[in-house]
Amino acid sequence: MNTNEQQLRAQIATLAEKFVERTRGQLIRMSEQLPRVIEGDPAARQVIQELAHMIHGSGALFGFESVSERAEELEHLAVEIATGAGAVDQLKARLDRLIETFEATAPASPITPDQTAPLK
């Protein structure tokens, strides 16, 4: 492997670490928004949709394909909820699946249960 390739791999590894840390924070934010979505807050639903979209896209770019797919499922549900075609009570299950997939794939500390808000 030449120097240029080594440098590229190092750069990508650094970016991937940032992606993991950012995604962890985004998953916590989505968990915090969940009760507000249950209460019918459209802004909270939009936050979840946008964060899921970002994880969907950048997850695919960084090679976290299963995380990207779970994020896509969450994003689609958030869009369907906005149009009245989706069930809000399925949102927690999809978010939990995304978190589980992320923790199974990503290194370092997991998201602890008290960081996820339960459905009322």
Added chain:
Amino acid sequence: MSYENTIDTGVITQRVRALSADSELKILVVDDDELARSLLGDRLQSRGFEVTQAADGQAALTLLEEQPFPVLLVDWRMPVMDGLELTRAVRARGLKDIYVIMLTSIEDELGYEQGYQAGVDDYLIKKVRDVELLARIHAAFTVYSLRQELRTTRAELAALRARKPSTSQRT
């Protein structure tokens, strides 16, 4: 994560430079996700392309007013101005030679049709491997170069026709 990198550094840029001595290997990457921009930028810069980044469509238009970019790599969904709106704005400014590649996670055929109508030239799914990314970038620069040559040739031909006397004046 696994990342495959099997492309010889420089071979694609050598082929692009062979298209035209004046070829500028400049790519404008437009994405509101900073990490996504940086990843694509690093992958292309390591192969010799000059990459500039913009966080949204409006910022991209400002950069396009300042300098030419043969190739745009644009995320579909962005705040302020999304990829489709940016493409329409680019074409409305007469920048018809620029090759626009839309990055998407969407597999919506209706969306693709809207893109083509707006002036998008090509699509790439975000989980694109280097092999395909560089092949499409090479094709993009090839098309841009051909568009420029065609425009120049047409202008020269029009100028020749304007100078040529009409047959009625010769008799």
